[in-house]
Amino acid sequence: MIMLGLLTPTKYSRCVGQFFGRFKQTNRHRSFLSSGQSDEYIRSFITENTETAGEQSLTPEIKLRLFTPNCRFWRERPELWPFDDPYWAIYWPGGQALSRFLLDTPEVCQDKKVLDLGSGCGASAIAAKLSGAAHVVANDIDSVAAVATHMNCELNGLAPPICLTNNMIGSEPEGFDLILLGDMFYDEAIATSLHSWLDLCIKTHGTAVLIGDPGRAQFEGHGIRRLLRRLAQFELPESVREENYGLTCSSVWHYHPELYLN
Numbered sequence: 001m002i003m004l005g006l007l008t009p010t011k012y013s014r015c016v017g018q019f020f021g022r023f024k025q026t027n028r029h030r031s032f033l034s035s036g037q038s039d040e041y042i043r044s045f046i047t048e049n050t051e052t053a054g055e056q057s058l059t060p061e062i063k064l065r066l067f068t069p070n071c072r073f074w075r076e077r078p079e080l081w082p083f084d085d086p087y088w089a090i091y092w093p094g095g096q097a098l099s100r101f102l103l104d105t106p107e108v109c110q111d112k113k114v115l116d117l118g119s120g121c122g123a124s125a126i127a128a129k130l131s132g133a134a135h136v137v138a139n140d141i142d143s144v145a146a147v148a149t150h151m152n153c154e155l156n157g158l159a160p161p162i163c164l165t166n167n168m169i170g171s172e173p174e175g176f177d178l179i180l181l182g183d184m185f186y187d188e189a190i191a192t193s194l195h196s197w198l199d200l201c202i203k204t205h206g207t208a209v210l211i212g213d214p215g216r217a218q219f220e221g222h223g224i225r226r227l228l229r230r231l232a233q234f235e236l237p238e239s240v241r242e243e244n245y246g247l248t249c250s251s252v253w254h255y256h257p258e259l260y261l262n
């Protein structure tokens, strides 16, 4: 089995897993490089090293710049990759289900102030915008993801959301109506810190929380799982199943902390 980087989901895709496995060790500490690069450099790098895709996902109406087997770094020596692991170049199954759900039920976002935390390629932030959200913030600690999100918004003819790259987990909660978490329960430490921070956001601002997850072990085994109600489940398209070995469905969950009392 290929060992993956610390931030990589354990129930990983065969292709995506191999891809990230190659990045292990070589890229984990490269954020200092991306922070020193101009947006212009990052943009042209993304243009050269991704392909417009997304039609094979649960949201074919959203176009995204993603890694595909046609891209150079699918096979290139990972030490040549100049940034942190490119999570933003994959459209994760949890984010796909969440975005599909938002597009199918726009009233969930309509006129709302929405935070997409761990936004990656920005697809769920884009879905929130398309569904009529009043204000959308995309937050990802990888600054390259912010540039990718801008480019993906442009691809879809949308003005970009506000992109923040600070770690918001644990910070003073802001008054968001809705927090979106697409495939963020891939690491137990992140899941646990997220859980307490979400409770704080709900207590202080009554924020609603939606989680998209394809049944990863860290999610299914986490304490938050029994406080969730499933809102929707989607069968993953064939190509997404093939890429994500072992995953067949992805669900959207609504967090109800009051279930603690029952």
Ligand SMILES: C[S@@+](CC[C@H](N)C(=O)[O-])C[C@H]1O[C@@H](n2cnc3c(N)ncnc32)[C@H](O)[C@@H]1O
Pocket: 087, 088, 090, 091, 092, 093, 094, 095, 096, 117, 118, 119, 120, 121, 122, 123, 124, 139, 140, 141, 142, 145, 166, 167, 168, 169, 181, 182, 183, 184, 186, 190
């Ligand atoms: C598995 S990807 C999911 C991306 C996207 N939501 C999707 O479903 O396609 C997880 C993302 O979370 C980001 N991330 C990890 N820790 C974070 C944190 N503390 N705050 C914000 N983003 C974080 C990573 O950089 C990565 O882009």
